[in-house]
Amino acid sequence: MSSRDYDAALAAALNTFFIEAGEMLEQMEQTLLELEDAPGDAELMNALFRSIHTIKGSAGLFGLSALVAFTHEVETLLDHLRSGHIELTPSLSSLLLSCSDHVALLVELSRDGNADQDAVHTLELASAELLVQLSAFLPDAKGGDAAASSGCSDADLAGQCSTGIDRERTWHISLRFLPHCHMRGIDPLATIRYLESLGEFELIEVFDEALPPLSSMDAERCYLGFEIRMRTAESQQALREAFEFIEGDCEVRLIEPGAASDDYIALINDLPPDASRLGEILVACGALSHADLHRSLALHHLGAVESEGGRALGEVLVDERLVPPAVVDAALQKQVQTRERSEGGGVFKVEAERLDGLINLVGELVIFSATARNQAADNPALLETTQQIGRLVEEIRNNALSLRMVAIGETFARFRRVVRDLAGSLGKDVKLEIEGGETELDKSLVERIGDPLMHLVRNALDHGLETSEEREAAGKPRASRVRLSAQHDSGSVVITVGDDGGGIDTARVLEKARSRGLVAQDATLSTSEIHALIFEPGFSTAEAVTDISGRGVGMDVVRRNVEKLRGRIAIRSQPNVGTEIEIRLPLTLAIIDGFLVRSGRTALIIPLEQVDECIAAAVTQERNGTTVINQRGRPMPVLDVGASLGLNSASATSARRSVVVVRSEGQRAGLLVDQLLGEHQTVIKPLGKVFQHIRPLSGSTILGSGEIALILDVNELMARAMTEGAISSGMAAPQEQDVPA
Amino acid sequence: MLKLPERLTIESVGQLRDTLLVAIEQAAGALSLDAGEVHEIDGAGLQLLLSTASEATEREVCLEIHPSAQLADTLRLLGLSGRFTLCPEPAA
Numbered sequence: 166m167s168s169r170d171y172d173a174a175l176a177a178a179l180n181t182f183f184i185e186a187g188e189m190l191e192q193m194e195q196t197l198l199e200l201e202d203a204p205g206d207a208e209l210m211n212a213l214f215r216s217i218h219t220i221k222g223s224a225g226l227f228g229l230s231a232l233v234a235f236t237h238e239v240e241t242l243l244d245h246l247r248s249g250h251i252e253l254t255p256s257l258s259s260l261l262l263s264c265s266d267h268v269a270l271l272v273e274l275s276r277d278g279n280a281d282q283d284a285v286h287t288l289e290l291a292s293a294e295l296l297v298q299l300s301a302f303l304p305d306a307k308g309g310d311a312a313a314s315s316g317c318s319d320a321d322l323a324g325q326c327s328t329g330i331d332r333e334r335t336w337h338i339s340l341r342f343l344p345h346c347h348m349r350g351i352d353p354l355a356t357i358r359y360l361e362s363l364g365e366f367e368l369i370e371v372f373d374e375a376l377p378p379l380s381s382m383d384a385e386r387c388y389l390g391f392e393i394r395m396r397t398a399e400s401q402q403a404l405r406e407a408f409e410f411i412e413g414d415c416e417v418r419l420i421e422p423g424a425a426s427d428d429y430i431a432l433i434n435d436l437p438p439d440a441s442r443l444g445e446i447l448v449a450c451g452a453l454s455h456a457d458l459h460r461s462l463a464l465h466h467l468g469a470v471e472s473e474g475g476r477a478l479g480e481v482l483v484d485e486r487l488v489p490p491a492v493v494d495a496a497l498q499k500q501v502q503t504r505e506r507s508e509g510g511g512v513f514k515v516e517a518e519r520l521d522g523l524i525n526l527v528g529e530l531v532i533f534s535a536t537a538r539n540q541a542a543d544n545p546a547l548l549e550t551t552q553q554i555g556r557l558v559e560e561i562r563n564n565a566l567s568l569r570m571v572a573i574g575e576t577f578a579r580f581r582r583v584v585r586d587l588a589g590s591l592g593k594d595v596k597l598e599i600e601g602g603e604t605e606l607d608k609s610l611v612e613r614i615g616d617p618l619m620h621l622v623r624n625a626l627d628h629g630l631e632t633s634e635e636r637e638a639a640g641k642p643r644a645s646r647v648r649l650s651a652q653h654d655s656g657s658v659v660i661t662v663g664d665d666g667g668g669i670d671t672a673r674v675l676e677k678a679r680s681r682g683l684v685a686q687d688a689t690l691s692t693s694e695i696h697a698l699i700f701e702p703g704f705s706t707a708e709a710v711t712d713i714s715g716r717g718v719g720m721d722v723v724r725r726n727v728e729k730l731r732g733r734i735a736i737r738s739q740p741n742v743g744t745e746i747e748i749r750l751p752l753t754l755a756i757i758d759g760f761l762v763r764s765g766r767t768a769l770i771i772p773l774e775q776v777d778e779c780i781a782a783a784v785t786q787e788r789n790g791t792t793v794i795n796q797r798g799r800p801m802p803v804l805d806v807g808a809s810l811g812l813n814s815a816s817a818t819s820a821r822r823s824v825v826v827v828r829s830e831g832q833r834a835g836l837l838v839d840q841l842l843g844e845h846q847t848v849i850k851p852l853g854k855v856f857q858h859i860r861p862l863s864g865s866t867i868l869g870s871g872e873i874a875l876i877l878d879v880n881e882l883m884a885r886a887m888t889e890g891a892i893s894s895g896m897a898a899p900q901e902q903d904v905p906a
Numbered sequence: 907m908l909k910l911p912e913r914l915t916i917e918s919v920g921q922l923r924d925t926l927l928v929a930i931e932q933a934a935g936a937l938s939l940d941a942g943e944v945h946e947i948d949g950a951g952l953q954l955l956l957s958t959a960s961e962a963t964e965r966e967v968c969l970e971i972h973p974s975a976q977l978a979d980t981l982r983l984l985g986l987s988g989r990f991t992l993c994p995e996p997a998a
Contacts, residue, residue, distance in 0.1 A: 172917075342949065347916045353949035354980065361983060369985045376953055379927050379961035384919040389949055391984075 170348070178350030179276075182223045182410070186272045189216040191575075193265045197258055198581040210247045217243055218403060220268065223410045225359035226351070229275045232268070233362075235292045239264050242299050250304045257302050260295070262582070267295055333398045334422035335367060337452060339432055341390040346414040353389050356411060363407065364397025368450055372439050390436075392443065394450060426457040517608060520569055524755055527558070527565045528848030534558045535869035562848070566607070566753055573651045573660070574602025576615055580622055584647060587626045594633055594643055595626060600650035606658045607753040613730055614660065614750065617723045621662040621746055622647065624720070629666035629744050639741060641665070657732075658752060663745040669738040671695045678704065696736045700724045728829070728880055730754065731772055757849050757876065761868075762825060763840035764807035768874035770845060770866065771836070775827045775879045779841055782822040794824065794835060801826070803835035804886050806877070810861060829883045836882075849876060861885060907972075909940045914951030914977070926958050936968040938993070944977045952980070959990055 193216040200209050221236035239261070245251045267288075274280050274288055338360070342353045357369070372390035376382065397404070401421060408417045418435065420428045429452050433440050447453040534555045541547040577599045588595035625647050633643040648663040671692055678684045678698045690698075698704060702721040727734045732750040751758075751774075759770035783794045785803060793800040803824055806812075824835035849864040861882040862875050908929050911918050929937055939958075944951075955971070962969035970991040973981065981987045 347948075347950050352916075354947065354952060354984075357984065366983075369983070371956075371984055371986055373953060373956050376957050376960070378964055379923060379930065379954075379957045382923065382953075382957045384923040384954055385916060385950065387949060388953055 174348055175350035179227060182227060183272060183276050185223065186220050187269070189220050190265050190269050190272075191579075192216045194262060194582055195578050197261055197265070198585060200253055201255070201258060201585075204253060205249075207247075210243075214240065214243045214247050215402075215406065217268070219406055219409060220272075222359065222407045224275075225362065225407075226355045226410050227275075228355060228358075229271075231289070231292070232271045232275060235264075235271060235296070236268060238296050238299055239268070242302060245304060251302055260298055260302070264295055264299070267291060333364070333396045335394055335396050336404060336422055337420035337424075337429070337432075338393040338395065338404070339391075339416075339418040339420075339436070340393070341372070341416040341436070342387045342411075343414055343416070344386045344388070346387045346411070347385055349414055351411050351414045353387065353391070353415070356408075356415070357391060357393075359407065360393065360395065363399050363404070364395045366393060366395050368392075368394040368446075370446055372442070374439060374442070390439065392446060394452075420452075426453050429453045430457060515568075517569075520565075524562075524565050524569065525850070527562045528755070528850060529867075530558050531562050531848055532867040532869075536867075536871050539869045539871075566755060569608045569753070569755075570605040571608050571611055572603050572605050573611055573614075573658075574599070574604075576611055576618070577602050577649050577651070579615075580618070580649060583619065583622060584626065587623065591626060592632065593626065593630055593645060595630065596644055596646050598646055598648045598650075600648065601652045604651035604653060604658060606750065607755065609754055610658075610730055610750055610752075613726070614748070617726045617748070618649075618660070618662065620720075620723050622649070625662060625664040625666065625744070629664040631667050635667070639667075641741075653752075654749075656752065658750045660748045660750065661745055662748075663743060665743040668740040668742055668744055669696055669699070669736075670740075674698055696738055699736070700734065725880070731757070731774060733774065755849060757847055757864075757866075759845050759847055759876065760825065761842035761845040761874065762806075762823075762836075762838040763842060764805075764810075764838045765812050767807070767810075767812050768842070768868060768872055769806060769838070770847065770874050770876045771825060771827060771879060772876070773844060775829060777826040777828050777833065780824050780826065780835075782824050782837060796826075796835075801833060801835055802886075803837050804882070805837045806882075807837075807839075809882060809886065810875075827879050827883075829880045832883060832887075834883055834886070836879075845874075847874070847876075907938045907940045910944050912943050912945055914941070914944045914947040914954070916948060916950040919950045919954045923954060923957075926954070927961070930958070930961055930965060930967055930969075933962075933965075933967045935966070936970070937962065938970045938972065941971050941973045941977050944974045947977055947980050952984070952986075956986075956989065 193213060196209050196213045196216065200206060200213065203209060217236050217240050221233055221240055224232040224236065242251075243261075246253055246257075251257070270288060271292070274284065340353070340356070342351070346353065360366075370392045372392060373388060375390075376388040382388075399407075401419070404419060408415065408419075411417070418432055420432065429447050433443050433447070436443060444453070534551065538548065538551040538555055541551045580599075581597055584595055584597040630645045630647070631639070631641075633645075636643055636645060646665045648661070650661045650663070652659055674695050675684070675690065675698070678695075678701070679686055681704065683698060683701050683704065684690065700720045700723075702719070704719055704721065724734050727748050727750070730750055731754065732748055735747045735749075736744065737747070738744040757770065758773040760773050760776050762769050762771060780796070782803075783796075785792050785794050786800075787793075791802050792804075793802050795801075823838055823841050825838060825841070826833060826835050845868075847866040850866055852862060852865055861878050863878040863881075864876040866874050866876065868874050908925070911922070914922075959969055968991070970993055971977075972993045978987070978992065981990065981992070
């Protein structure tokens with residue numbers, strides 16, 4: 166292996182660590198927040214401990230010493246917390262959240278290979294600062310001791326506490342590194358050095374029996390094994406977690422303190438090539454008696470003979486009445502479990518790009534299977550076959566799409582921290598309720614809905630909720646609630662951000678809208694029409710611009726972002742009861758429900774959720790340079806799509822044309838087309854590089870006939886028409902005003 | 907005396923193995939390795955040293971190593987100091 170290969174392997178292993186550390190930190194943050202609602206929950210306490218412990222363990226394997234040193238102290242404190250020596254007070258909880266943030270910075274620093282010394286130094290100072298704060302929470306706070314060496318504080322723990330924490334005990338650890346481990350960036354010595362930091366080695370033996378002499382060795386293959394007896398106060402779980410990262414690169418066997426000789430015999434039997442030397446060592450250190458050893462070696466021999474006759478070693482052990490059946494069962498089951506875990510049971514990660522590639526291919530398959538079906542029209546037998554294929558392909562597509570589905574819960578959970586911190590800085594008492602976190606939607610949607618949701622949640626806290634005093638005066642409970650919920654509803658996902666605040670002040674909204682010229686002075690609007698005004702560009706109700714939600718980014722941006730995801734946003738509000746904002750999103754962006762039309766010879770797809778209605782083209786008129794039609798007594802601007810896109814219109818002007826009424830950002834307009842072809846569900850293909858600069862298009866697809874159809878970006882089309890003056894904003898009035906109440 | 911690189915790790919072991927093999931083959935009864943500048947050693951480096959020692963024994967070559975403090979520490983941690991003929995650490 167060249168050094169470049171090795172670097173690549175190490176980088177890959179490190180990258181896995183960085184991803185896992187991120188997940189662990191997120192888990193830590195969530196657990197801390199959950200603990201605020203369920204103080205003292207043992208499960209959560211353990212989860213909290215585990216998250217930081219896992220980071221420490223893996224960091225140790227990569228020799229990230231700054232990270233190990235810091236996480237070790239956090240871990241020590243969490244251990245006290247877990248065993249009930251100290252209580253999780255709100256101030257400790259806040260400090261631990263800061264520690265979690267700090268660990269994220271330390272991880273980030275180790276990721277950035279060439280960070281400058283200033284940054285390193287700043288972080289060191291921050292670490293020291295946090296450690297001092299942490300040490301104040303330790304039982305018998307000894308101040309400066311927090312930074313003492315790791316072995317010492319472990320020993321302290323065992324010495325000080327009589328309950329809850331394991332005393333130092335002697336474990337037997339057997340490690341056999343697999344041949345490929347060096348190539349995968351795993352260094353056996355790093356594991357040994359890390360183990361040594363957890364306790365004291367009573368004995369260590371290197372097993373290099375498999376190592377050939379220099380002339381025939383492969384220097385990059387790993388031949389190493391270790392037998393270690395160590396004294397430590399760590400729990401079995403803690404020790405197991407130390408090996409979590411090298412699972413799959415090393416056979417790990419852990420024998421508990423005080424284990425029966427059977428466990429050691431099993432160890433010997435598990436490692437035939439090392440059996441005799443292993444036996445000697447175990448006898449020498451007193452783990453096994455001579456008699457036991459001889460019995461096991463004889464049995465081992467017997468087992469080897471018998472197993473040729475098809476008998477498993479476990480059976481032999483039971484038949485010889487040496488081991489109770491239950492013990493063998495347990496041992497065998499454990500082996501099976503370990504094997505399943507390392508052989509692909511459970512969950513494994515796939516890069517999003519690979520999934521996208523798969524879905525793209527399946528999309529093409531769908532298209533060509535439709536083409537085949539069309540071509541088979543004259544051949545009944547072939548037609549039937551292609552229909553079967555079509556069904557299967559459809560199923561594959563649905564399966565492939567479901568692989569990209571993720572629960573929105575993780576995104577929601579991130580808001581716990583946001584709400585906690587924001588409520589604190591606003592001096593409001595807010596409780597976040599989360600419902601339907603298990604609701605699944607496409608990964609890319611989940612990623613892109615985070616920002617709009619963040620804005621809505623911030624808005625709810627800042628503008629929606631009253632202060633505790635105001636609430637009390639209004640006869641409401643002092644503590645306010647913000648609710649995040651998600652659910653599936655007829656092929657789409659509905660996400661709601663609700664609060665039990667004061668509701669929207671319609672009088673103020675109307676006044677503001679009038680002063681900004683968004684509404685005519687004499688216009689009378691219904692309540693829902695007034696509510697809809699807050700989504701208008703340039704509308705902001707905050708009287709004082711706060712640093713929380715008044716960043717000049719208004720609700721219009723939220724709406725635009727939701728519409729970019731082909732979603733819709735709606736608002737409901739009642740004075741003194743609260744406000745609820747509902748976002749309706751498609752399940753995936755990979756498929757579009759479209760309305761197929763034809764302009765000239767070109768097939769176009771209009772996203773169905775933006776289509777309001779279709780009407781026969783009426784007589785058009787010119788008004789201030791804008792083409793309009795008369796729709797229910799009101800002028801509505803119309804655009805000739807073919808002309809806007811610069812397509813050659815081959816249609817005779819005399820042909821009966823149609824108008825598709827579409828909606829974008831609250832504006833309505835008619836699109837003049839030649840032919841309506843009906844609804845069409847299709848897989849979106851990204852546009853080729855050549856076409857990417859053609860803005861009013863968002864993608865393309867291939868029809869069953871093999872013809873290419875272009876997917877229209879209605880928002881972009883209308884925005885362009887507006888700037889070019891083909892539609893004036895005054896003309897394309899908000900839809901609410903068009904629809905009779 | 908054959909000088910070992912500063913980093914006795916997976917990146918260097920492939921080439922180093924060939925060098926060591928040639929050195930042992932040409933050694934007239936004795937070979938000494940200068941490991942005074944080794945400040946990093948991993949599993950691959952360790953097993954290369956172990957393998958060199960057994961090759962030397964097989965060829966009846968007397969192998970001695972002049973270790974750096976880091977190498978001596980690592981061997982002590984692993985209980986391997988007795989497997990090599992270590993010469994006193996050079997003055998730091």
